[in-house]
Amino acid sequence: MDNLILRAKELLENKTVQVVIGYEAGPTGVVRPAFISDPANADSLIYDERCVQNLAVYLTKPEVKHLGRIAIVSSLPVMRSIMMLISEQQISYDEIVVLGISADGVLLDIADLSVMQGYIDKSDLSNPVKYKELLAELKKLTPAEKFEYWQKELSKCIKCYACRQACPMCYCTRCTVEVNQPQWISVQSNAHGNMEWHILRAMHLAGRCISCGECGRACPVGIPCHLLTMHLTDQVYNYFKVYAGTSEKMNSVMSTYEPNDKESFIV
């Protein structure tokens, strides 16, 4: 922790960056993102098991970009998000400094993109264990049971789009649900419209989701919508043997074709 604070102060003091995005404990004790521009405030930075939000979502936010060069506290999912954003040309590595944090909470020395690449390469990139169990449970259900499960869960959806807004990969300035010529997705929140939205969201993240679980965490009504995208992460790996956010030069598996692509899933 002290290392992180010292590093943040140093980066701000020598003006390498203008803002450090990390975590702090709010007045009610809830951990939340912090935007530190004054080195004197860097002492409020914390890092522990409560620091789970994927901060990479802020890298494409106009007001945050406006602050200048950014240092960002990055656990593995954040680093993978950064890799995705670079590969999709939304940010460049030069705009940021990665304050990498290892799985056991130690500050890493991520000197450049290749070091970050190396760290990602030696990490376990499959879905986190706590979600694997839930996914396995779901897999046991029959298609009819699965449909019933999701209908029940998605009936809770109020279309607040917290799942979309919390996701670093959902950076489009105009989401498909906001396009009305034609109206692809029903605007209203009902069983049909909710199902359309969640299927669309999941499909747009197939091969792009880095399994941070942020969408499910953000949902105010507790829909485990992260299981949809994580299931697709498994599927994509099974078919293409790739995980998202693992290379700056990665092409999206869903929008590229390779002659040796498996076709067994095409009905």
Place this chain on the structure above:
Amino acid sequence: MAENIYKPYLMKIGSIVEETPDVRTFRLIFKNPEDAEKFSFKAGQFGEYSVFGEGESTFCIASSPTRKEYIECTFRKAGRVTNALANLEVGDTVGFRGPYGNTFPIEQWEGKNLLYIAGGIALPPMRCVIWNTIDLRHKYKDITIVYGARTVGDLVYKQELKEWSERPDIKMITTVDPGGQTPDWKGETGFVPMVLEKAAPSSENCIAILCGPPVMIKFTMPVLKKLGFQDKDIYTTLENRMKCGFGKCGRCNVGKVFVCKDGPVFSYEQILSLPEEY
């Protein structure tokens, strides 16, 4: 059942004028004569026009309240509803609800000179008040209209522009942006602010009504100030996104002011007191 404030009048399209390739004027006739009987509005007010299945879109009533049998609206194909409207034909049904909003204070303007300045598709919100004051011509002194568009093809209400320019009791100045003129163009060539500055109408006992794209407003305001117009004697309309039209849906407000209730007509003096949220 009590009144459903969201239920539109059913209107029949009486005629369609293709003003420019993407601008249409509809004349709309109430399908139910009783609705027509009860309906009245004042210059400056707007309505919600709808194509069933596509939704509603907000624009002003472009005809004069002195013409009772119909209302007219002019719109540019821009979004989902206006594109759907543009595909309709004479005889088709359109939904209309309104009138909403405040009005141009034309009673207060009696005995004064009127200077109308409009650019492009912003003539329609002004056409209503122009015709209203022309129909009550004896109540006003000089009426000057300065209207500009990018090209000759983009001028709307071509027939009326001709009619107004032929009237001895209206001073009509029409202009197109440099490069927008055709070989037989007889009007001015130049941007609205420059043309206005050249024409230099007197601000003495005069009300200026200004509608146009933001860039035109930006460069016209200094000219009006130079000519001696005071903020309280300049009027314009604000056009924020709206849904309900009666101050409930929450999106058109500029600070605490509802454009749908307190507007769309504002004096420049009022505009200056508002936060920049339009």
Place this chain on the structure above:
Amino acid sequence: METIRKLIRKQSLEKLYNNLAANRKVYAPVIAADKKAEYKYNPGFADVTFDHIRSTLSVKNIVFPKVENLFFYENSKTESTITDIDLDKIPEVVLWGAHPCDNAAFDTLRSIFCWDTKDEFFSRRLEKLTVIGLGCHSSDEYCFCTSVGLSPSSSRGSDILLTKLQTGDYQAEILTAKGNEIVSSFPDLFEPLTDEKVDITEVKQKFSHKQVTEKLAGAFEHEFWIANSLRCIGCGACAYVCPTCACFDIQDETKGKNGKRYRSWDSCGFGLFTLHTSGHNPRHVQSQRWRQRIMHKFSYMPDRNESLGCVGCGRCSSGCPVDMNIAEQLEALQNI
């Protein structure tokens, strides 16, 4: 009418509930699978909770459903027709066990839906609603009703307000004719109230809403908004869980020739909310939208609707994925 206080025994509450639920829709809180409270229609009395602090969603959907059909249409070019919604079919609803903040919110919603032009959809639903409120005997760090002119025992919006007594029985304050009608229908269940002590929680006042309103009048351009909304991700969670947020969208949906025009919940937190067709957006960044949210509730509404737009339930803050804590921000705004 003058408030009458009576006693209702714990076991009589069950009888009252079952009698009401026998022939009416009763909307009552239960504890859901995720351990959070949610409201359901006519749950069994055994499942009804008397101890919840706040449900995830508010109860505004009774009077302002997330989707409300405005009319049906048949679109056939020259002969399109409109069919009205039969508002007489709106059912009577008894809201059971909702807390004072949620019940006060009906008044706030009325100040939006019925100012200037009366919204029939809302007002007819409100007419059909009877509220049996429940004073709060527990609260948490997100509660701030006392900062917005309410309290854990406020009776505003309730027809009957139940308050737990230290004996475990309940005090029933009968506040309106609607409330009296219920009590008169079941006279055996209500007894005279003897001097008994109520079990009411204490909610610490965090700020003065009057001072906040005064400060906001001159705070539109303050740097506060950007600095305090950097972490806002721009979702609609706060607005959708809020009992007083009433912004809505109007849309059409058609199948073949037939369709409906409806309104649905919307949020000032969305960029699309104010986006013009031209691409221009008067509130183009999140800080402007966050400012709108606070200004609307604490400055514009007191001015235009003669009502504060917040009841201090704390849902927006407890439901926010990034801890945009409104009470904390209002406390800070009071001192800028």
